[in-house]
Amino acid sequence: MLFSGLSEMGDDPILLVSKMFKASANPNKVDLGVGVYKDANGHTAILNSVKKAEQYLVSNQDTKTYLSPAGNANFNQVVQDMLIGADHPAVHESRVSTFQTPGGTGGVRIGLELVKKCNPNADIWISNPTWPNHTAVTKSLELKPRQYRYYDTKGGVFLFEGMMEDLSRAKSGDVVILHGCCHNASGADLSNDQWDELATVMLEKGLVPFVDFAYQGFSRGLEEDSYAARLMSTMLPEALIASSCSKNFAMYRDRAGAITLISSSAEEHLKNESHMLGAVRVNYSMPPDHGAAVVAHILGDTDLRAEWISEVNKMRNRVKKMRKLFVLKMNEKAPNSDFNYIEELNGLFSYLTLSAEQIHTLINDYSIFLMANGRINIAGLTEANIDYVTDAIASLFNSESV
Numbered sequence: 001m002l003f004s005g006l007s008e009m010g011d012d013p014i015l016l017v018s019k020m021f022k023a024s025a026n027p028n029k030v031d032l033g034v035g036v037y038k039d040a041n042g043h044t045a046i047l048n049s050v051k052k053a054e055q056y057l058v059s060n061q062d063t064k065t066y067l068s069p070a071g072n073a074n075f076n077q078v079v080q081d082m083l084i085g086a087d088h089p090a091v092h093e094s095r096v097s098t099f100q101t102p103g104g105t106g107g108v109r110i111g112l113e114l115v116k117k118c119n120p121n122a123d124i125w126i127s128n129p130t131w132p133n134h135t136a137v138t139k140s141l142e143l144k145p146r147q148y149r150y151y152d153t154k155g156g157v158f159l160f161e162g163m164m165e166d167l168s169r170a171k172s173g174d175v176v177i178l179h180g181c182c183h184n185a186s187g188a189d190l191s192n193d194q195w196d197e198l199a200t201v202m203l204e205k206g207l208v209p210f211v212d213f214a215y216q217g218f219s220r221g222l223e224e225d226s227y228a229a230r231l232m233s234t235m236l237p238e239a240l241i242a243s244s245c246s247k248n249f250a251m252y253r254d255r256a257g258a259i260t261l262i263s264s265s266a267e268e269h270l271k272n273e274s275h276m277l278g279a280v281r282v283n284y285s286m287p288p289d290h291g292a293a294v295v296a297h298i299l300g301d302t303d304l305r306a307e308w309i310s311e312v313n314k315m316r317n318r319v320k321k322m323r324k325l326f327v328l329k330m331n332e333k334a335p336n337s338d339f340n341y342i343e344e345l346n347g348l349f350s351y352l353t354l355s356a357e358q359i360h361t362l363i364n365d366y367s368i369f370l371m372a373n374g375r376i377n378i379a380g381l382t383e384a385n386i387d388y389v390t391d392a393i394a395s396l397f398n399s400e401s402v
């Protein structure tokens with residue numbers, strides 16, 4: 001029989017946390033696992049700007065016919081402008097294109113498809129830790145993943161020197177996957193000076209940056225967060241940028257993402273573009289339009305764009321507020337816990353420097369659900385549950401000192 005003999009893969013670790021949370025009968029249960037933005041009520045609400053754009057589309061869209069493998073042209077243009085700027089040198093030199101993809105994952109997949117076409121022997125350098133799909137997609141294409149040190153999850157320390165030392169072993173033509181901001185899953189980002197140093201080394205070694213830019217606006221601001229993407233795509237002759245509208249538009253299920261390709265010349269770009277569109281055609285033919293149409297309308301409308309930017313600012317500031325409040329309460333309740341590093345990080349995620357036994361206790365005794373490696377979604381914290389969570393974590397440290 002064809003469909004027999006396979007072993008079960010098991011649940012995805014992130015989805016397993018969600019399943020455990022839903023199954024729990026504890027009225028105080030807290031979900032710090034799944035990586036979505038949540039508001040002060042613990043709800044992933046639809047943004048007002050998105051609702052207004054959807055209402056506009058319902059009233060004004062007059063067809064659902066096919067577009068093209070490249071997707072929504074208006075979406076591609078406004079996203080590209082937001083990522084790298086309309087005055088980017090590659091724009092004037094006709095060597096940049098942005099293609100709509102099914103979410104950021106689709107962008108990573110299509111980008112690595114092109115890498116394999118160009119150089120199947122390229123090593124794909126991936127941070128340790130990272131978002132699991134970076135490694136999974138790399139392996140699925142039979143490309144070789146290599147790790148570079150990035151963050152000490154048990155010490156709460158960013159490892160920039162280790163990162164640079166590991167990348168010194170990369171060879172010309174290798175691809176380095178970089179998190180544009182709000183590193184998933186540590187929350188630790190390079191400073192602008194460190195980005196400058198990294199870009200210089202990558203240029204000297206002939207490495208190709210692949211910037212995964214899933215959280216624009218969640219670190220310092222929409223413009224400020226684009227520093228790495230703009231630097232890498234300006235200083236280096238070739239680059240890939242996968243981007244996502246899931247977080248900053250809170251449109252997770254609508255799968256609006258993009259892959260931006262920067263080639264070394266206009267002549268090479270035409271060839272590269274054709275192969276990238278070929279990869280799209282045999283993967284999913286063309287991306288879904290609704291989410292991209294919503295984004296295109298928002299970014300193309302002055303009033304809606306201003307409202308959306310205000311909503312992004314509120315999301316970012318709420319997460320930063322919860323980081324600060326978490327550290328404040330932990331310092332009050334368990335001064336020996338040393339979680340001060342949490343406040344200095346960016347975006348949704350951080351690692352709690354806890355032992356496996358302590359994490360097990362939080363999950364099983366308190367129904368506080370987090371990843372087994374200690375990764376938490378800061379947006380899962382609210383003013384309503386922060387004391388329950390910090391009391392539980394503090395008990396782990398206070399019981400040790402008894």
